[in-house]
Amino acid sequence: xxxxxxxxxxxxxxxxxxxxxxxxxxxxxxxxxxxxxxxxxxxxxxxxxxxxxxxxxxxxxxxxxxxxxxxxxxxxxxxxxxxxxxxxxxxxxxxxxxxxxxxxxxxxxxxxxxxxxxxxxxxxxxxxxx
Numbered sequence: 001x002x003x004x005x006x007x008x009x010x011x012x013x014x015x016x017x018x019x020x021x022x023x024x025x026x027x028x029x030x031x032x033x034x035x036x037x038x039x040x041x042x043x044x045x046x047x048x049x050x051x052x053x054x055x056x057x058x059x060x061x062x063x064x065x066x067x068x069x070x071x072x073x074x075x076x077x078x079x080x081x082x083x084x085x086x087x088x089x090x091x092x093x094x095x096x097x098x099x100x101x102x103x104x105x106x107x108x109x110x111x112x113x114x115x116x117x118x119x120x121x122x123x124x125x126x127x128x129x130x
Contacts, residue, residue, distance in 0.1 A: 047117075049093030054078055054086045056118050058107075062096060063115040066108040 050056065057076050061067055067075070072083045087107060090096040095114050098105040109115055 046093055046095070046114075049089055049095060050114070050118060052086065052089075054082065055090055055095075056122070058083070058086055058090065059095065059109065059115055059118045060122070062107060062109045063112075063119070066106050068101075068104040068106050070104075072107075 050059065054076065058072060061072055061075055069080060069083055069087070072078075072087075073080050076083065087096060087098070091098065091107075094110055096107050097110055098107045100106075
């Protein structure tokens with residue numbers, strides 16, 4: 001009777017996982033190219049910042065055009081303090097930035113990559129509804 005160590009079992013699982021093709025037609029993942037933990041942590045923080053329905057709606061609005069707070073309040077039907085709170089979260093996560101124009105601050109997306117994440121997530125959910 002043979003004894004299986006946790007190291008042997010772990011190796012066997014790794015070999016089985018490498019042989020199993022979850023995405024036919026896609027290149028196999030490069031096991032040497034691992035992302036640093038700090039990069040993965042920052043990506044997780046970014047996704048958490050986007051993970052609220054009102055913040056998703058804000059990103060979709062800002063994708064269409066730059067907006068000030070009162071325009072977001074009007075278009076989303078959400079109270080001004082709540083819009084401001086969500087904008088603070090998005091701003092601290094580097095998703096949006098604001099530029100003062102007189103008494104108003106106009107918000108815009110930092111870059112288009114972020115809107116693609118939101119648009120793709122919404123499209124994915126809508127495809128599942130069909």
